Amino acid sequence: MTKPCAVSLDPAVCEMVEKAKRLGVETVWDRYQAMLPQCGFGDTGLCCRHCLQGPCRIDPLGNGPKLGICGATADVFVARGLDRAIAAGTASHSGHARHLAHTLKLVAEGKAPDYSIKDPAKLRAVAQRLGVATEGRDDREIARDVCRIALADFAEQETGVAWANTTLTKKRVEHLNELNAMPKGIDYEISDIMHRTSYGVDADPVSLLVAGMRCAIGDLAGSYMGTDISDILFGTPVPVVTEANMGVLKADAVNVAVHGHNPVLSDIIVTVAQEMQDEARAAGASGINVVGICCTGNEVLMRHGIPPCTHSVSQEMAMLTGALDAMVVDYQCVMPSVATVAECMGTLLVTTTDMAKIPGATHVAFKEETAGEDARKILRMAIENFTKRKGKPVDIPQYKEKVVAGFSVEAIIAALSKLDAEDPLKPLIDNIVAGNIRGVVLFAGCNNVKIQQDKGFVTICRRLLKENVLVIATGCGAGALMRHGFMDPANVDELCGDGLKAVLYAIGEANGLGGPLPPTIHIGSCVDNSRAVRLATALADRLGVDVDKLPVVASAAEAVAEKAVSIGTYAVTIGLPVHVGVMLPVLGGPTVTKVLTDKVKDLTGGYFIVELEPDKAAEKILAAIDERRKGLGLSVPGGDQA
Amino acid sequence: MKQQRREVFVFADRCMGCHSCELACATAHTAAGNLYGAILGGETGYGRIFIDLTPTGSRVPVHCHHCANAPCVAACPMDAMRQREDRTSYLDEENCIGCWSCVAECPFGYLQNSDFLPIKCDRNCLDDEGVPACVRACPTHALVYMTTAEYSAARRRPRAKAAAR
Numbered sequence: 001m002t003k004p005c006a007v008s009l010d011p012a013v014c015e016m017v018e019k020a021k022r023l024g025v026e027t028v029w030d031r032y033q034a035m036l037p038q039c040g041f042g043d044t045g046l047c048c049r050h051c052l053q054g055p056c057r058i059d060p061l062g063n064g065p066k067l068g069i070c071g072a073t074a075d076v077f078v079a080r081g082l083d084r085a086i087a088a089g090t091a092s093h094s095g096h097a098r099h100l101a102h103t104l105k106l107v108a109e110g111k112a113p114d115y116s117i118k119d120p121a122k123l124r125a126v127a128q129r130l131g132v133a134t135e136g137r138d139d140r141e142i143a144r145d146v147c148r149i150a151l152a153d154f155a156e157q158e159t160g161v162a163w164a165n166t167t168l169t170k171k172r173v174e175h176l177n178e179l180n181a182m183p184k185g186i187d188y189e190i191s192d193i194m195h196r197t198s199y200g201v202d203a204d205p206v207s208l209l210v211a212g213m214r215c216a217i218g219d220l221a222g223s224y225m226g227t228d229i230s231d232i233l234f235g236t237p238v239p240v241v242t243e244a245n246m247g248v249l250k251a252d253a254v255n256v257a258v259h260g261h262n263p264v265l266s267d268i269i270v271t272v273a274q275e276m277q278d279e280a281r282a283a284g285a286s287g288i289n290v291v292g293i294c295c296t297g298n299e300v301l302m303r304h305g306i307p308p309c310t311h312s313v314s315q316e317m318a319m320l321t322g323a324l325d326a327m328v329v330d331y332q333c334v335m336p337s338v339a340t341v342a343e344c345m346g347t348l349l350v351t352t353t354d355m356a357k358i359p360g361a362t363h364v365a366f367k368e369e370t371a372g373e374d375a376r377k378i379l380r381m382a383i384e385n386f387t388k389r390k391g392k393p394v395d396i397p398q399y400k401e402k403v404v405a406g407f408s409v410e411a412i413i414a415a416l417s418k419l420d421a422e423d424p425l426k427p428l429i430d431n432i433v434a435g436n437i438r439g440v441v442l443f444a445g446c447n448n449v450k451i452q453q454d455k456g457f458v459t460i461c462r463r464l465l466k467e468n469v470l471v472i473a474t475g476c477g478a479g480a481l482m483r484h485g486f487m488d489p490a491n492v493d494e495l496c497g498d499g500l501k502a503v504l505y506a507i508g509e510a511n512g513l514g515g516p517l518p519p520t521i522h523i524g525s526c527v528d529n530s531r532a533v534r535l536a537t538a539l540a541d542r543l544g545v546d547v548d549k550l551p552v553v554a555s556a557a558e559a560v561a562e563k564a565v566s567i568g569t570y571a572v573t574i575g576l577p578v579h580v581g582v583m584l585p586v587l588g589g590p591t592v593t594k595v596l597t598d599k600v601k602d603l604t605g606g607y608f609i610v611e612l613e614p615d616k617a618a619e620k621i622l623a624a625i626d627e628r629r630k631g632l633g634l635s636v637p638g639g640d641q642a
Numbered sequence: 643m644k645q646q647r648r649e650v651f652v653f654a655d656r657c658m659g660c661h662s663c664e665l666a667c668a669t670a671h672t673a674a675g676n677l678y679g680a681i682l683g684g685e686t687g688y689g690r691i692f693i694d695l696t697p698t699g700s701r702v703p704v705h706c707h708h709c710a711n712a713p714c715v716a717a718c719p720m721d722a723m724r725q726r727e728d729r730t731s732y733l734d735e736e737n738c739i740g741c742w743s744c745v746a747e748c749p750f751g752y753l754q755n756s757d758f759l760p761i762k763c764d765r766n767c768l769d770d771e772g773v774p775a776c777v778r779a780c781p782t783h784a785l786v787y788m789t790t791a792e793y794s795a796a797r798r799r800p801r802a803k804a805a806a807r
Contacts, residue, residue, distance in 0.1 A: 037662075037666065037778060037779050039660065040662065040665040040669065040779075041661070041665065043677065059665070060665070060681050061665070061672070061688075062686035063687070063688050063689075064664070064689075587682070612678075
């Protein structure tokens, strides 16, 4: 039954790909085939279009042009290109955060009645971290001050970015200040990148890379702010149980997928859908079934247990079922092709933000001030669309996996407190020291069409779990793992090594679960990589070391978005080894490639591991973990102790 | 008799001058056989097809026609420029003395020299489907790999359409 196909390991996706072929619906995989072979100059970062004298291409095999028309070297080409990707990723995450900050501000001013401060404790904790007085003050007053600091973080400030200054270890902040890698302002650094990468400005590859790291720390700040404010407005996640994959669609329900990123939209859709169940039933449906796609799916999974339908590269496939009545999107990672597939399959595609319109979609301007009303309007359109589909055959692939998710740092600490209330991180550290946990790996990022969907994540994760690596996951990396059963506690025995198994059981049982935690720990959406940073920072602080000493590695095994580039860069900048499973467009610059994969280690302690073959990547990740274990004087498997 | 042999043909008006054919050709002739491997292995190489700029600003790929009575083969004093039975001509670098007789005789000005030896298409670049790397890499199908009959039909079609109007 479960047979993978050439494009995906996920049998549900494979079924829908077959259906697309039958119906002649063009998919992302068809377009990829049509694009092959891809341009070698672009692939290696050696095409520059930064001025009107271009385009310039440098011959990576050495016998054509060696310099751009302006004299820029191959290393300058690729460093500038990388910087612009980092700036775009930073703009995306921080744009998401700014949207949330504006929403919180409206709440504080009483102008957004459909939102509220769901987690006042988190508001107060964030406020205290930022130095905002909380004693005897009203939530709204505190929120107003938090928003003021948040919005100020975007501009240039002498004091720098609060969400960077207060979220890293003291040592890291000092070190990055010495490297000139602490941002002055989030937007300031994005703008600085655009300036220095323009015609005739920065021609020093190392200087360009340092600016990229500074901007990437701005990306971390934006992401961290996004997570903080989302938790404040929508609640800090606690463990939830649900199911994932296309089998969560229901033939007799109004199926509405929320797709994109910001809970400002998706959380309201979920809430309003609950209120409109009767309306859906009156139209002949069993109810409204909201499902998630990509990271906004993760947001509502983490907070409401909304079942994720599919992720990333397979987003078109949700429509191919014929059962999706509406796809409601905000921004980021929404392929414009969904409009065409929607037309073929009878799905209503609704765009909601001014900055992300798609021809062929129905646009409903979603305003925070009128959020509930706007959501009702959208859901009514979905119900109306259901009535056209009602009774017609659908093809819902009958695959779904149990998922236990919702592990915010707060939830993880709460779970660990059951083992040691005084010092919750101690059990984790003790188990790392004892070797029951060999290290921690964060899986993040997307599904890339260049890789058989999920293969990178599944192959590497399978190996790491057997080697007792504690796996945490975010974004569509988490999505890949959940669709293959890696978040079902029932699979711990099969997937995990003995040491890890014991830890997962111990925590689970101490928390009254009557069994283990799931094999991999879902910590949220892609902005929620900040939760991983928060956990790593807390561990480092507790141990009295910096993050660059921890046996912690990140892996973006199937990265796509520019956001993945900025995340990878901030992870390297705070001192983590970062595996990337697709080629970064820097290979044409030999010095830059050397710096990113090696020399940067001397500066930050982190570095990129570019490895396209998952089996080899797993070995390299394990080697990186063991190198750090040795550095801490800890045992490594095989007894090779430093 | 049905023609089987395919040749590289050019639709010059489709050429964007992107140099992808040159890079793909050079890559196919490296030991690694792929761009990442060639760069990581420090290899260099030459494309055996060239994009030329005409005086009017249009771009034209210049490629080896693998002529039947190949002037380059006839011109070679060392028997280094050879021809296979399928009429594909190639350079035996071992015997080449770099005298440029072939360069002088090529009626298309296709043959160029590297630092030491002429650079010559040898078709040692075919993929699983027997398609040359330059053709495979061309994003606009300015380069095609067709039988002469197919190519002439493709050329004829627009004229026939215009005549029928």
